[in-house]
Amino acid sequence: MTDRYAVLGHPIGHSKSPLIHSLFAQATGQDIGYTAIETPLDGFADTVLGFRAGGGRGLNVSLPFKLQAFEIATEPSERAHLAGAANCLKFEGDRIQADNFDGVGLVNDLQRNLGCPLAGKRVLLLGAGGATRGALLPIAGQSPALIAVANRTADKAHALGRDFAAHAQLQSGGYQDLAGKSFDVVINATSTGLTQEALPLPAGLFAPGAIAYEMVYGKGLTPFLKQAQAAGASRVADGVGMLVEQAAEAFAWWRGVRPETQPVIQRLTVPLT
Ligand code: ATR
Secondary structure (H helix, E strand, O other), X not given: OOEEEEEEEOOOOOOOHHHHHHHHHHHHOOOEEXXXXXXXXXXXXXXXXXXXXXXXXXXXXXOOOHHHHHHHOOEEOHHHHHHOOOOEEEEEOOEEEEEOOHHHHHHHHHHHHOXXXXXXXXXXXXXXXXXXXXXXXXXXXXXXXXXXXXXXXXHHHHHHHHHOOOOOOEEEEOHHHHOOOOEEEEEEOOOHHHHOOOOOOOOOOEEEEEEEEEOOOOOOOOHHHHHHHHOOOOEEEOOXXXXXXXXXXXXXXXXXXXXXXXXXHHHHOOOOO
């Protein structure tokens, strides 16, 4: 029988997850069905439990339900726990396992696809919301020289620093605190990639050879990536690789088979112009 999976979100119409997982299934010979389910804002738990009751095996969870996905889990992973959010569920009898693959997807994209090892690097995350929370533990696991978090609301960055204190020594603050500092890897984890707003980044932020990474995908050169190019960043990338890599982690977790990501990344890449 075909095993069923789905992605839940609101809105979910533009999700690339059904395409990505069907390409993975074709390439690995796995017999799965994967759909996108538009989920009512007040109907997350009902939708999850209904999908499971109908024989569903696992779910991806998109915005705005990642916090609720963590809460509904009976067995969250440590990284889901620290992020306070999950993007993937797996059903095993009565158990609901949850994990958060966004951060590992980002790290795998940077290190494997973009050739940018994080060990010894100065890494800056812009934003202190769920996207940054999800990324911190996997980044810290690569032993960067330092991790800084800058946020419009500096207190939220400081709160993150306290929450992750046992795992990483974060430099936290507002954008003004970045003056005079430079970084090898600068990641935009704010929602400005979607809203096309610019961030108040000081001159000299990008060290020689630096990479600028926009977590949003498929938007071409966002204001952040344009700022990075103008400020001398050597390379710019968007989040298409992160999207495909987190999907590959989910697929491997569900199916026990790791799909190749390169052909799917190539298929989904929108040129950065
Ligand atoms: P997500 O789960 O995608 O991270 P979020 O938790 O709502 O979404 O967080 C959005 C992030 O984008 C926050 O860090 C937010 O900054 P504040 O905490 O100060 O609100 C940041 N953000 C959104 N719009 C921004 C803007 N115009 N300039 C700077 N930061 C912005």
